[in-house]
Amino acid sequence: MLALPNMVASETDYSQYVNLFQGTTGGGNRFPGVVAAPFAMVKLGADVQSGKTDAYSGYLPSGSIWGFSMMHESGTGGAPKYGVVSQMPVVGNVSDPQSDLSQDRASPDEAEVGYYKSSLVSGVVVELAATEHAGLYQYTFPKGDAASVVVDVSHVLPSFRGLGWEQHYSKGSFSLFPDGHYEGSGTYNNGWNLSPDWTIYFCGRFNQKSSSARTFISGSNVTPKSQVSGTAPLGGVFTFSETNITSRVGISYISTSQACQSLEREIPERTTLRTLVDNSKRIWNNQVFSKVQISSTDTTDLTLLYSNLYGMSLLPSNLTGENPGWTSAEPYYSDIFTLWDTHRCHTPLFHILQPAAYEEFIRSLIDIWKHDGFMPDARSSNFNGRVQGGSNADNVLADAYVKGLRGNINWEQGYRAMVTDAENVPPNNHDPKAPDSSTKEGRGALPDWLKYGYITPTFTRAVSRAVEYSANDFALHQVAKGLAKTADAEKYLKRSRNWRNHWDPNCTSNGHRGFVVPRRANGSFIVQDPMKCDGCYWGDAYYEDNAWVYSMNAPHDAAELVKLVGGKDKFVDRIDKLFDLKVFNAANEPGFTAPFLYNFVPGQQHRSVERSRQISKSYNTGTGGLPGNSDAGAMESNILWQMIGLWPLAGQTTFLILSPWFASMIINLSNGKTLKITSTGGNRDTAFYIQSLKVNGQQWDKAWVTYQDIFEKGGTMEFVLGSQPKDWATGELPPSPATEVSRKSGDQ
Known part of the structure; x- marks a missing residue:
């Protein structure tokens, strides 16, 4: 092996902890x-x-x-x-x-x-x-x-x-x-x-x-x-x-x-x-590596941290100056594979750790729209494709906008690019695996979405697309609201609730009632076993997961979801069932957020922590160290958020609080700011329950924080941990901005 040169004494060579072969077997494909x-x-x-x-x-x-x-x-x-x-x-x-x-x-x-x-x-x-x-x-x-x-x-x-x-x-x-x-x-x-x-x-x-x-x-x-x-x-x-x-x-x-x-x-x-x-x-x-420092000196901890920081920073590819499609002064990124995979947790961490590159990436998405007609959900070899669900560049732009990313981004153009997704049907590229509509870009099932407010089986992946289109429309609401486009903001907020139109209250499974199911043009629901989704692939009603998972995919409308499921106790049991029935798959992105929705129920934040620790066991530092495809860093960013002890809700400023792994973690933000996360009284494996929390020196009683609380100007989070659950989060529940009764919580 290559003999390494001596590092400068004042520098720390974090690269020594990177296992380049982590995630290269077992389907990780890194x-x-x-x-x-x-x-x-x-x-x-x-x-x-x-x-x-x-x-x-x-x-x-x-x-x-x-x-x-x-x-x-x-x-x-x-x-x-x-x-x-x-x-x-x-x-x-x-x-x-x-x-x-x-x-x-x-x-x-x-x-x-x-x-x-x-x-x-x-x-x-x-x-x-x-x-x-x-x-x-x-x-x-x-x-x-x-x-x-x-x-x-x-x-x-x-x-x-x-x-x-x-x-x-x-x-x-x-x-x-x-x-x-x-x-x-x-x-x-x-x-x-x-x-x-x-x-x-x-x-x-x-x-x-x-x-x-x-x-x-x-x-x-x-x-x-x-x-x-x-x-x-x-x-x-x-x-x-x-x-x-x-x-x-x-x-x-x-x-x-x-x-x-x-x-x-x-x-x-x-x-x-x-x-x-x-x-x-x-x-x-x-x-990259110096952006995150931890107190642990354990080689396994360090290898897991820095190997995953490395793995999440390989894609997309910065091709600025290498764009053969058009001449532009804007940055250019390709090898986006795909925003369907990465918008939930990779792009929010990309923003925090690499704000300059992330601004370039956002500008690139807008410039691709400007010259190619649509933003990509995926792009490689300078060509958009393939769209697995919604137009998730919308979610990425909204996430950046509500968190205050401005710089040289033309947000009027960015919003127009989002409106293109929301209103213009992309030409059908006649994909043999899904010939009903475009898989190249945009929202191929938009005709049904605009006509019915839901998607009929005329279109493949009808239910999963409808759930994602709802999130995409919520993204438009967020940016329209910020740009003072009041009528548009209200229009897209209403459309963001359309996932409810697929909710069949009479569909039952394993002691639960109410799931998102296929729906015909005449308004009738199609009988569906929520545990099944045929092949869960391109030609089916659900993509890569079933009705159990997709029915929990409306975090912007979580209060309504709790109500539809049957109340708080049923909601907690519904999340439990994802694991009890072995429905949850740590390798499938549609289920990434569901394990942490306990935070929307009073007194249940500790359950999110338990699930976080459970999910973390799917990772290790070896060649099979990822639970599935890296998916351009989606899997790596997932475990990194577990280490931090937070979970982002893309398109909102909300971060659900989990529980940090280390006695101390410092995240170096831009302009010399830092977020310092400390914990006392516990350990990662057996004493991980929050007993109390201070945010920026103030006692905290909410199971969530905002971007502005801790990332915008930096800050501190001081956790006291213990071996038994404690009902510490007695304050206001996380915002549910699309739910009518929770509008007082704010739209972010």
């Missing part, structure tokens, strides 16, 4: 390769093949490596994306670069922040480092034979699921230049977001002079010249007499010229791998 800085465009790592198993992030713990490529997603499901601009080292001369050049590993891969290493059975050792737009490959070949590197432009991560989401190589080009460098491009399409052709450009140099260099193109019997292009697989083969080879590659969505400029600017010729690794660690320490 990318363990090199990401030189948070949200970097280049994600350089190994691509592994093992039978017909999809390698979503390129990595699999077993199988053979068939390339090391420059671009990957992290923690996604659906189907792999990217795995492009690839190199593969080969011992000896390569007569057929299109043959199977894959190699098993001689030992498990190794990784640290900014560094990745693979040892192949051929004897080749590959070490990787990177910057935001370029990568460095350092090869050590065994002595006694030629050393070859194959650059395969057609290389792309495959999918074997048979769902039509596999990527395709469309065409490419590759050129050799007299000074030994090469340039080219690859064009690809499809993938999970069903994108049309998109192109990535590359520029590469070796620090050693090759003994031979040639291009190749599949199917050609003629010796290729210095330049090849076409729809057939193509690339280049470089052979060296030396054993230590350094390869540097820059990439760009704009041009080969820009790729070359990034390469020379970010990795000049004599740059060492150690320098890049050291720079990467410094960036991650300064920009």
Whole structure:
């Protein structure tokens, strides 16, 4: 493993606690390769093949490596994306670069922040480092034979699921230049977001002079010249007499010229791998890890904290200056995979820990609307898609707005972008998995929503979409209210209650009555077993969860939900049943908030704490340390909120109080402000019940705080914990702004 340089005495190297392989097995799909800085465009790592198993992030713990490529997603499901601009080292001369050049590993891969290493059975050792737009490959070949590197432009991560989401190589080009460098491009399409052709450009140099260099193109019997292009697989083969080879590659969505400029600017010729690794660690320490400090010196605590801070900061990708779609002075972010996953708890933490980048991200969402017509719910390869439920960029914008994020955001334009989602039906992209309406962007089921105030089975995912559209309309209410658009604010507040139109009071399950169910155009409900949802997938009434979960998905209207369920006791039992019936799945985002809704019932806050501790057991520091797909940081941010002892309600300023893990945690906010959270008298595992709480030095009797209380100007939270529950939260219940009787609580 790479020997680390000595850190400056005054600095703390938090990166030493990051396990890059946490969440890479068991369905976590986190990318363990090199990401030189948070949200970097280049994600350089190994691509592994093992039978017909999809390698979503390129990595699999077993199988053979068939390339090391420059671009990957992290923690996604659906189907792999990217795995492009690839190199593969080969011992000896390569007569057929299109043959199977894959190699098993001689030992498990190794990784640290900014560094990745693979040892192949051929004897080749590959070490990787990177910057935001370029990568460095350092090869050590065994002595006694030629050393070859194959650059395969057609290389792309495959999918074997048979769902039509596999990527395709469309065409490419590759050129050799007299000074030994090469340039080219690859064009690809499809993938999970069903994108049309998109192109990535590359520029590469070796620090050693090759003994031979040639291009190749599949199917050609003629010796290729210095330049090849076409729809057939193509690339280049470089052979060296030396054993230590350094390869540097820059990439760009704009041009080969820009790729070359990034390469020379970010990795000049004599740059060492150690320098890049050291720079990467410094960036991650300064920009991410140092934002959160805890009192614990336990290695497991530190590894869990910093590994998850790392994992939540890989996506989206900051592509500012790399937008091929339009010219704009605004920031540009892509690889949003997806806001359906991240808007509940990832984006609220993104805002707190990275406020400058988060403002850029919000501006980017608005700029995408301005030029593409709709904000994305998901976006990769510079193309919107796919929408699983609602238009959740609305929730993200509302969350930022009510928490006072202004900066250079044009909120009038932002609101217009939200209105586009709420009022304009997006063109149908004829997705084979959901052909009824657009899955590219916007709200495909909007015709029913506007006509009936609910969604009929004419549209797939009707019930889960209706629940999400209600939350989206509440988001519009929040921003309209803040912008003094009174009529709009009232209109969207009323529409935010439309989830109630799916509530069948006669639907029963396991001792409970009343669930959200499908509804016909004539107003009648469809008989539904709340424990079932068929496949819970694209063509069904509910997406990735059943009626038990979606019936608890209206935190903006929680007081009404308590009433519909049958009162406080029934409401508590309904949350209990999510766990007793094994309905709750810590890996499914629609259920993220439900375990903490106990806070809406007097005297029950301790139950939220118990559920928080229960959920935390789904995590560990190992390779299977996430309960499911990272989902672009959704899972990581979930456990981080548990550690903090708060839970955000997206689109509101409300944070539900749970219970902190550590005797002390300091969160460094912007402009030198901090939130300091302390606890005495307890411990994380057995004495975690709140006995009393002070917020900013004042005794606190509410099971919630607002953003303005503790984050806007910083603050303190002083917990006294104990081994037994205590009814300390005797004050006002959390706001339920969409519920008529609770309007006095305020809309935020």
